[in-house]
Amino acid sequence: MESDDCSVKVAVHIRPLIGDERLQGCKDCVTVVSGKPQVQIGSHSFTFDHVYGSTGTPSTEMYQECAAPLVDGLFQGYNATVLAYGQTGSGKTYTMGTGCGDTSQTGIVPQVMNALFTKIETLKDQIEFQIHVSFIEIHKEEVQDLLDPSTINKSDTTSNGKVAHVPGKPPIQIRESSNGVITLAGSTEVSVSTLKEMAACLDQGSVSRATGSTNMNNQSSRSHAIFTITVEQMRKINTDSPENGTCNGSLKEEYLCAKLHLALQRWLDHELEVMVNVHEVRHEYEKQSHVRAALAEELSVLRQVDEFAAKGLSPPRGKNGGFARASSLSPNARMARISSLENMLGISSNSLVAMASQLSEAEERERAFTSRGRWNQLRSMGEAKNLLQYMFNSLAETRCQVWEKDGTPPSAVKHLAEDMNNTHSSPMTVPAQKQLKFTPGIANGKVRDSAAFINANKKMVPMGQVSMRKLSAVGQQSGKLWRWKRSHHQWIVQFKWKWQKPWRLSEWIRHSDETLLKAKPRHKALPNKITNKIM
Numbered sequence: 195m196e197s198d199d200c201s202v203k204v205a206v207h208i209r210p211l212i213g214d215e216r217l218q219g220c221k222d223c224v225t226v227v228s229g230k231p232q233v234q235i236g237s238h239s240f241t242f243d244h245v246y247g248s249t250g251t252p253s254t255e256m257y258q259e260c261a262a263p264l265v266d267g268l269f270q271g272y273n274a275t276v277l278a279y280g281q282t283g284s285g286k287t288y289t290m291g292t293g294c295g296d297t298s299q300t301g302i303v304p305q306v307m308n309a310l311f312t313k314i315e316t317l318k319d320q321i322e323f324q325i326h327v328s329f330i331e332i333h334k335e336e337v338q339d340l341l342d343p344s345t346i347n348k349s350d351t352t353s354n355g356k357v358a359h360v361p362g363k364p365p366i367q368i369r370e371s372s373n374g375v376i377t378l379a380g381s382t383e384v385s386v387s388t389l390k391e392m393a394a395c396l397d398q399g400s401v402s403r404a405t406g407s408t409n410m411n412n413q414s415s416r417s418h419a420i421f422t423i424t425v426e427q428m429r430k431i432n433t434d435s436p437e438n439g440t441c442n443g444s445l446k447e448e449y450l451c452a453k454l455h456l457a458l459q460r461w462l463d464h465e466l467e468v469m470v471n472v473h474e475v476r477h478e479y480e481k482q483s484h485v486r487a488a489l490a491e492e493l494s495v496l497r498q499v500d501e502f503a504a505k506g507l508s509p510p511r512g513k514n515g516g517f518a519r520a521s522s523l524s525p526n527a528r529m530a531r532i533s534s535l536e537n538m539l540g541i542s543s544n545s546l547v548a549m550a551s552q553l554s555e556a557e558e559r560e561r562a563f564t565s566r567g568r569w570n571q572l573r574s575m576g577e578a579k580n581l582l583q584y585m586f587n588s589l590a591e592t593r594c595q596v597w598e599k600d601g602t603p604p605s606a607v608k609h610l611a612e613d614m615n616n617t618h619s620s621p622m623t624v625p626a627q628k629q630l631k632f633t634p635g636i637a638n639g640k641v642r643d644s645a646a647f648i649n650a651n652k653k654m655v656p657m658g659q660v661s662m663r664k665l666s667a668v669g670q671q672s673g674k675l676w677r678w679k680r681s682h683h684q685w686i687v688q689f690k691w692k693w694q695k696p697w698r699l700s701e702w703i704r705h706s707d708e709t710l711l712k713a714k715p716r717h718k719a720l721p722n723k724i725t726n727k728i729m
């Protein structure tokens with residue numbers, strides 16, 4: 195933790211005694227070791243990266259030291275999470291500044307939002323930003339959407355001013371896609387463009403949170419809450435934005451193309467979520483069913499052995515290894531194992547019931563998509579990426595044909611290619627390379643290897659002609675369901691970085707452009723089906 199390279203920093207925020215505690219005559223039990231980020235409780239010392247409050251660093255410096263670097267990192271392509279952890283009443287809501295009170299300006303989250311929009315203001319001429327927020331809570335092991343408009347509109351206000359959730363609304367599912375991305379399927383993502391709009395989402399979600407009182411906190415938020423800010427950036431081609439109508443037609447076309455790519459990627463993400471989920475849930479369900487069957491069998495053997503023992507008989511030998519193993523246990527060990535198996539089976543039953551309902555929901559959604567042709571053949575994120583790559587290549591080829599028809603590529607396009615090259619040396623707009631993953635393509639090999647693009651022997655083929663076995667061999671990453679583990683109260687604010695996708699898209703565009711500038715004209719017509727899909 196002491197190394198500056200460590201990506202996890204831990205800070206302690208010591209809150210003062212509050213009214214009730216003073217009335218009860220409570221005394222501070224934590225002291226800060228002078229000049230060190232260290233606290234002492236009795237004879238124990240604990241060292242952290244920072245200590246705020248009490249006689250440590252003033253709390254007002256917490257944002258600057260802990261959260262501001264994360265906001266800067268966000269603009270350089272990093273994801274970040276701020277997590278408040280502590281027992282009930284320890285000050286998480288206060289520190290994060292999400293309560294509807296006096297910390298709504300000084301807490302971490304409002305300060306993050308301020309800094310984010312201040313920075314965006316300074317960059318808005320070069321970069322187009324799209325910002326989304328989502329706000330969920332995990333309450334009684336269920337994930338609730340705090341920004342769901344239907345819940346908010348139909349919700350009842352309880353006597354303590356809090357909004358009760360609409361009963362019957364299905365909780366959000368947490369999933370890990372096959373490429374390791376955790377998603378909250380179906381959570382509301384609100385698009386915001388101003389600080390005021392984002393603050394309204396935070397307020398609205400905070401009001402909707404489940405609350406109750408605990409021995410330590412009259413106004414305890416009885417849930418884990420996650421406020422996620424997603425920032426997508428699209429580098430503007432030049433300051434004479436096509437939207438201002440000051441650039442020529444080709445440049446504008448390029449700009450629209452880039453936007454189209456982004457829209458396509460988003461749409462595809464959504465489609466995939468449906469497909470990948472069914473596959474993953476089914477796989478997990480089957481695995482869990484087998485585990486459960488094995489546990490049930492072991493329990494039955496142990497009970498039989500117990501019955502035999504109670505009658506003073508020895509259990510049948512040689513039936514299977516299970517009887518021998520069970521008989522070798524002492525009566526106490528057998529009892530302990532029986533009780534732990536009963537427990538495990540109880541838990542497993544519950545989770546199987548939940549998974550069965552997830553599975554039937556997912557299958558239902560899958561059925562709703564059956565009329566959508568080739569998308570239903572996709573079984574993993576890898577396959578989808580490959581298909582997407584194929585579509586981008588097709589799009590690039592269309593552009594190639596347009597240019598061939600019009601003669602040499604317009605100079606604006608050359609500038610665009612240079613411009614996109616230059617983005618790789620600009621620290622402000624280039625994401626961390628390490629976040630990028632590359633998947634080999636089905637039709638043309640790697641995108642980077644776009645010699646295929648000019649090699650007529652390696653023709654691109656419509657998806658319908660590509661064997662699904664080949665597809666699955668390429669995109670073979672099996673997914674897992676991500677399980678939420680119960681832990682202490684937590685408060686998380688998350689920043690997700692989505693620059694990766696537009697960046698990759700611009701990489702593809704750039705690459706196609708470079709190829710076009712070098713390549714000889716091709717006369718191969720494009721598969722209409724794919725072109726239509728894109729347009």
Ligand SMILES: Nc1ncnc2c1ncn2[C@@H]1O[C@H](COP(=O)(O)OP(=O)(O)OP(=O)(O)O)[C@@H](O)[C@H]1O
Nearest residue numbers: 209210212282283284285286287288411414415683
């Ligand atoms: N640094 C602080 N200075 C003054 N008062 C504070 C501070 N931190 C917390 N408090 C007060 O302590 C009480 C409990 O804080 P808070 O509700 O933030 O706790 P919590 O950890 O979010 O609790 P829960 O997990 O039960 O929701 C509140 O009355 C809050 O105003």
